[in-house]
Amino acid sequence: MSAQPRQIHLNAFLMHVGHHEAAWRHPATNPENDSVDHYVGLAQLAERGKLDSIFLADGLALWNNVRYNFSGRFEPLTLLSALAMATSRIGLIATVSTTYNEPFHVARKFASVDHLSRGRAGWNIVTSSQEGEARNFSQEKHLDHHSRYQRAAEFLDVTRALWDSWQDDALVYDRNSGVYAETDLIRPVNHTGQHFSVAGPLNVPRSPQGHPLLVQAGSSEDGREFAARYAEAVFTAQQTLADGQAFYADVKNRAGHHGRSPEEIKILPGIAPILGGTEAEAKRREAELNDLIVPEYGLSQLSKMVGIDLFDHPLDGPLPADLPTVDDINGNKSRFSLVIELARRERLTIRQLLTRLAAGRGHRVFTGTPEQVADQLELWFTSGAADGFNVMPPYLPGALTDFVDQVVPILQQRGLFRTEYEGRTLREHYGLARPSARPVAGTAVRAGVPR
């Protein structure tokens, strides 16, 4: 048995006409085409590039300033189900929040998508971070950050138990005896906890992957602990190689404290690649996009990130000195820290900061030739900062087409990326094991199965 060389994993983070907030104003995009066909094209493009997966983000409120940008009309799990029909190999990851959902619904929908897609479903587990989301779900106040993660942990305990409530071979289809399912192999979960009481069993048989791939994207203290315990892939925003290395080492180390090996959790920093035939051309493209920025839009986003209203501060001055501290932030704590640090480290004015955040909302922007971008990816990959990357094309489909046609082949030539899909399931693409359902207990287990 020859050792498989370690390879880069690539996820395409799809966002309507791209991650750059002004992409929709650029002539290379067509925001009016917000149909499913647009997303089918993107998913098939990513599949042509042999990427591990595509990913759809989500939020439970109209939370950006829709006057200047809007991220699309689809709810992720319904769109993902449609995309399952238009693709055959690529993994399909969607964000679903644990804050304003019920574990039974979420476990069931992901099991269903895993069946539909024959084992290609992944769940990006988030806690809802915006006040506006609470108000759409009969809550006056948003749950605080720590409680959200406590709820998320119990949510995962329940969903994993539900996915394991059917053994793989429970369905027997015995026409002669009239026995459809071996009910000894279907068990209630009988969970009673602080946030949830769920009897189970699930009403969906165990799916091809057993559990969907579990992805996580919060990098706060609570977020890292959660990732170390539950996540199999982590999306993260890191601005410098040193920060990326520190994060990588920390999360792998924490996973060890939970009895997991470092290979069981893949770290995927976000990158926003802007490519050009020459470095100058790439920089020109970046400038073209940045010239289309509407400051009001970025200001509303940045105000939320840093927790104060920046509209009354001069655009060409620095961030105000009297900012909140990370303890005051009840939204995305790690993004708050990253933005403040970036502004201070590089002594950016608010206007400059808006420009730095426009393409990737805090994720690293790699602007350059395909060789230069590939070099950066290889550097992060071989320097202990990444197992792969969450690719966030600033404009779509163009920037993804360029990445697939120009960067992927270089990675393939260097032996760093697959030239064909070898696995069938999303777990196989990421080199992750299929979890087995826990063995049936010796006691009677049919109590929860209706007669």
Place this chain on the structure above:
Amino acid sequence: MSAQPRQIHLNAFLMHVGHHEAAWRHPATNPENDSVDHYVGLAQLAERGKLDSIFLADGLALWNNVRYNFSGRFEPLTLLSALAMATSRIGLIATVSTTYNEPFHVARKFASVDHLSRGRAGWNIVTSSQEGEARNFSQEKHLDHHSRYQRAAEFLDVTRALWDSWQDDALVYDRNSGVYAETDLIRPVNHTGQHFSVAGPLNVPRSPQGHPLLVQAGSSEDGREFAARYAEAVFTAQQTLADGQAFYADVKNRAGHHGRSPEEIKILPGIAPILGGTEAEAKRREAELNDLIVPEYGLSQLSKMVGIDLFDHPLDGPLPADLPTVDDINGNKSRFSLVIELARRERLTIRQLLTRLAAGRGHRVFTGTPEQVADQLELWFTSGAADGFNVMPPYLPGALTDFVDQVVPILQQRGLFRTEYEGRTLREHYGLARPSARPVAGTAVRAGVPR
């Protein structure tokens, strides 16, 4: 303008290998094929027959005795989204409960499916009727019947307001000015009620149909009132023409009390057609299916319907005299009444009753030649008992193939059913208007739209 002759509407109610509880044991079915391809085949078959819609039922617990039958592995909204990609004209209706869901999620998912399918989404609105569902959603006790309908009514008020929170022309995509959406045309809903507080607006633009087609399937007193107020199509179980006529007149009359015209609400009784080249052949097929019944399965279903455990009663005796009354039933009240009435009217033993319920769970079984079945449909349609039918094939795909190839052409020859789709949307198939979003109020409406 020539008057359009009134035409029959047909919905195909899809259920894995068929509605007959023993269908999976019959050599004409293949229960092991529980993949999305099976459902794609059924949806395309119904579309070939020019049917108005397909429909998927749902429940939020493993509620039938899975040892002897199981209705399939998919969650309806994810499956429906996949089927949207494999069809182009037929309507797509899924059940979602108002009892253990949140209006924001449900409004959003149906808007998303309506976008995905280009205007073909329909929502069968139910209240959850089983104790086991409560226990999957952190509730000790199931909500009582009347409270469920109160919650359902408020749920509908909120979802309709959310669908109307975007005007149709809110997205303007003005690249020059940088204005993506006209935020004066996107308004919060600011609902505060007994069960829900929802700020809105929805984070999905208004969908092709404005609202999905609203379908309802409960025939109790509360159910009829709910239908009269909200439903545009009603699925109902009626055993006799007289009962069908009475129900039809009652619901249309009630709709009038809510200021609606009789044409705005379509009544679709369920029928389970078993076809044969001769009446004898059809009856032989029915007997073949009934011979495969496992009494334990039917007994567990019937016990739930009538609200007492029937396992200790002799199969060849009548239903016990000391049954609950309809007031005692907290599940499906109308099905309870129908079953008791059927057993008493025809003096059926429990075993005979099980056989009568096996194919359609209380829906009318039409066994005969294509001509005979078409005659029955025409009779119900022209006698004030139906605007169309909810077709429940006892085994699949065979019984749907027979219906499409043998019954539909007869209805077409009689001028009772379309020979081609004329409309594009599900509402157009049913001859129902697209609701307009309510006009924007004069007051400032941007309060709920983030800056």
